[in-house]
Amino acid sequence: MALNITFIKSMFRKSFLILFFGSLAIFAERELTLLKEDMAVIDSRAHDRIDASKIIIEDESLNQYLKQVVLKLHNNDYQQAENFSIKVYSSAALNAFSKSDGTIYICLPILGMIDNEAQLAFLLAHEMTHWSQNHHMEMKYELHTQALKAAQSQIAGSIFGVSGAGSQSAQIALSGFSKKHEHEADSIALAMVSLSGYNPWAAKEFFMTMYTWLKHKEKKRVAKYATHPKLMKRYKACKNRIINNNTDTTSGEIGKDSYHSVLQPYHIKIAELLLQSNSVYELHAMAIQKSNTDYTSPKWRYLRGKLLEVYFAKDSFSVARKELHSAAHDTFPIVQSFRDLGWLYLKNGKTDSASLYFNEYLQANQSAKDAELIRYYLGQM
Amino acid sequence: MKLTLVYIVVLLSLFSGCVTPWTKSTGSLLAQKSRYRIDLNTPKDWYKKKVNKTMFFTIHGLSLEHIVLYNLKWTDTLSSGFRMPKKVLLNEIPEIIIGELCANAYGLNAEITKNSIEEINNFPCAVTRFSYTAPNSLRMQGIMCCIPFKSHITILRYIAEKSHYYEKSYEDFLTMLSTIQIEHKKYRYLPGIKEVVL
Numbered sequence: 001m002a003l004n005i006t007f008i009k010s011m012f013r014k015s016f017l018i019l020f021f022g023s024l025a026i027f028a029e030r031e032l033t034l035l036k037e038d039m040a041v042i043d044s045r046a047h048d049r050i051d052a053s054k055i056i057i058e059d060e061s062l063n064q065y066l067k068q069v070v071l072k073l074h075n076n077d078y079q080q081a082e083n084f085s086i087k088v089y090s091s092a093a094l095n096a097f098s099k100s101d102g103t104i105y106i107c108l109p110i111l112g113m114i115d116n117e118a119q120l121a122f123l124l125a126h127e128m129t130h131w132s133q134n135h136h137m138e139m140k141y142e143l144h145t146q147a148l149k150a151a152q153s154q155i156a157g158s159i160f161g162v163s164g165a166g167s168q169s170a171q172i173a174l175s176g177f178s179k180k181h182e183h184e185a186d187s188i189a190l191a192m193v194s195l196s197g198y199n200p201w202a203a204k205e206f207f208m209t210m211y212t213w214l215k216h217k218e219k220k221r222v223a224k225y226a227t228h229p230k231l232m233k234r235y236k237a238c239k240n241r242i243i244n245n246n247t248d249t250t251s252g253e254i255g256k257d258s259y260h261s262v263l264q265p266y267h268i269k270i271a272e273l274l275l276q277s278n279s280v281y282e283l284h285a286m287a288i289q290k291s292n293t294d295y296t297s298p299k300w301r302y303l304r305g306k307l308l309e310v311y312f313a314k315d316s317f318s319v320a321r322k323e324l325h326s327a328a329h330d331t332f333p334i335v336q337s338f339r340d341l342g343w344l345y346l347k348n349g350k351t352d353s354a355s356l357y358f359n360e361y362l363q364a365n366q367s368a369k370d371a372e373l374i375r376y377y378l379g380q381m
Numbered sequence: 382m383k384l385t386l387v388y389i390v391v392l393l394s395l396f397s398g399c400v401t402p403w404t405k406s407t408g409s410l411l412a413q414k415s416r417y418r419i420d421l422n423t424p425k426d427w428y429k430k431k432v433n434k435t436m437f438f439t440i441h442g443l444s445l446e447h448i449v450l451y452n453l454k455w456t457d458t459l460s461s462g463f464r465m466p467k468k469v470l471l472n473e474i475p476e477i478i479i480g481e482l483c484a485n486a487y488g489l490n491a492e493i494t495k496n497s498i499e500e501i502n503n504f505p506c507a508v509t510r511f512s513y514t515a516p517n518s519l520r521m522q523g524i525m526c527c528i529p530f531k532s533h534i535t536i537l538r539y540i541a542e543k544s545h546y547y548e549k550s551y552e553d554f555l556t557m558l559s560t561i562q563i564e565h566k567k568y569r570y571l572p573g574i575k576e577v578v579l
Contacts, residue, residue: 276491277480346573347468354573369495373472376498377573 055090057108062088065262069121073128073196084128090269092277094213098127100136109279111263112270112286113213117255118193118202125189133188135181142177178227186234190241199252200242207235213285271303283307302327302334320344335364339374351381403428406438409560412452417528417535417567419450420560427553444517446541446550448557452533453478465534471571472496474527474534475509482513498574501526502563505574512543522547526558529569537561 066086074080083102094113096106104127114120130136186203194200211218211231218231228234267290274283287304305323308316321344328337342357358374365371406429409420421429427438427448438448455465459481465474479491491513499508507527515521523540539554541547570576 275480343470343473347470349572351573370472373497380573380575 051087057088057090059088062262062266065258066120066124069117070124070128072198073121073125073192075196084131086124090273092273092279092282094210094282096123096127098130098136100131102131104128104131108266109270109274109282109286112267113209113289114206114259114263115209115256115289116202117259118198118200118253119206119209120259121196121198122189122193122203122206125192126185129185129188129192130181133181133184135185139178139181175225175227179229182228182234183237186238187241190238194245194247194252197253199250199254200245200247201249202254204235204238204242207231207238209289211235212289213282216281268297268299268303271300275303275307280307298327298330298332298334298337301330302337302340305337306340317344317348335361338364339368339370342374342377346377355381403430403439405429410436410450412535417530417564418560418562419537419557421557440550441546444515444519446546447539448554449536449538449540452535454533469571470573471498471505471507471527471529472509474529475507475511475525478525478527478536479509479511501528501558502561503577504528504563504568505577520544524551524554528561528563529571530567531569 063086066088067081070084070086071078071081084104085102086104086106088106088108088111091107092109093107094110096104096110098104104124106123110123111120114123190200190203193203214231221230223230229237267286271283271286274280274286283303284307287307290300301323305320305327308320308323321341324337324341324344327334328341338357338361342354342361345351345354345357355378358378361368362371362374368374406421406427408422409418412418421438427440430437435449435451437443438450439446453465455467458464459477465477469477475496476493479493482491491511493509493511495510497508498505500506506529507525509525509527510523511525512520512522520543521540522543523538525536525538528535528537537558539551541550565577568577
């Protein structure tokens with residue numbers, strides 16, 4: 001009788017364990033099926049959201065210019081170039097990606113970062129390679145395989161009390177797979193750029209500029225989980241490829257003037273986007289990059305001054321003051337510059353100058369939204 | 382049999398451990414570092430929950446309306462990789478925080494409708510009214526109050542769906558705000574603000 005009870009107990013325990021781990025396996029399998037079936041839908045939904053959110057920039061001259069670059073990359077083969085359509089959208093991200101139907105999405109700030117047509121050609125060629133080499137489908141297949149492996153290791157991990165082991169190893173594997181794609185896309189894009197008559201050294205410059213803009217994020221990136229290789233690695237790989245091909249630094253077209261004639265009107269919009277989204281370092285990098293050029297419109301000087309005034313006042317008082325002064329005393333002054341000069345002086349303890357500029361701002365714009373706030377500060381002086 | 386029961390208890394505790402319950406918002410909260418006191422009794426029927434040192438309050442659900450109470454250290458790095466500037470004006474703090482929220486894809490088309498400095502418990506605090514479109518496409522309206530303390534900024538933010546829920550619970554937020562008691566020594570005077578004489 002005693003034996004029977006022990007037997008029943010052990011059977012009960014075993015069946016309990018089987019039920020428990022079995023249910024885990026069912027959950028994992030269910031997620032996997034969902035993942036497989038819904039992948040395409042989720043993919044298209046993410047892009048549809050961008051399309052529906054009215055942030056796509058509809059500018060005929062910009063679209064025409066981008067199409068021209070795509071056509072040139074295909075050596076004027078219209079049929080090949082027809083596979084791609086390009087959409088530029090307003091977002092503060094520094095990103096570009098392609099969809100499996102050949103649509104390339106570009107965030108506007110990346111066009112502010114790029115300095116010439118050859119760099120743009122490299123970016124487009126990179127995204128086109130993802131499409132032509134079928135990286136989307138390969139990645140989906142790999143995602144499916146890794147999800148299966150992750151589910152299995154998750155079950156094994158839970159038996160041995162190691163949680164999250166499956167998903168971690170899957171993430172690392174996916175990261176490696178994605179990086180391989182990026183290197184491949186870089187390599188093919190470089191060849192495309194050279195063959196279509198652009199200067200391949202522009203690609204190297206592209207990575208260096210991107211590194212300058214994203215230095216703060218690059219340092220924090222955990223390489224083993226990242227989908228893209230480190231920018232400096234890509235820069236070095238790109239440089240080595242060019243050197244190995246014995247390409248002259250002056251060979252090929254750069255296309256700086258044509259690029260700036262189309263993109264310059266967007267620089268202020270880009271700066272505003274970056275300021276709104278608190279992408280301070282990116283905006284700071286842009287301000288430095290563009291200050292070396294002949295970019296002197298009052299709106300731009302105001303944005304640059306405001307940026308320095310709000311975020312870098314400690315080190316940049318004189319530069320911010322100079323920029324805001326120029327914006328305030330231009331033939332077409334930016335009224336907000338007076339207010340920002342007031343704030344700049346106030347922060348630095350110069351209340352007399354602050355009060356002077358606050359009063360000028362209120363005189364110029366009595367019904368301003370922030371008039372009450374300015375009056376509060378004036379009352380405190 | 383006992384062992385099996387132990388298995389079940391352990392298993393159940395594992396599942397229940399994943400969820401922190403919502404509780405009725407009662408009592409008062411005394412912040413140790415900044416020595417301010419806030420009464421949580423006042424907004425009746427609100428529920429509270431604490432997640433990672435952030436206190437959430439809601440009646441109908443977080444996506445429809447909520448109040449958040451949390452601290453941001455002056456030295457904390459924001460998700461943009463940036464820190465709160467050392468020389469900052471009181472009215473600039475909410476602008477930076479709202480920018481930070483939008484940078485985190487918290488909302489689209491954020492707009493600051495009014496930025497002012499108002500007195501709470503006799504101390505000047507930045508009060509900002511703003512609106513944005515949430516990822517679920519609801520237009521949200523919010524009011525944020527930032528109190529500067531010596532070691533950190535205390536942020537009390539009320540956000541609700543604009544057309545229906547905002548007005549419904551706005552008074553509750555104001556009542557909650559009015560119960561804040563700030564200790565004089567812990568308040569940080571930012572440029573342009575005169576010291577309060579009590």
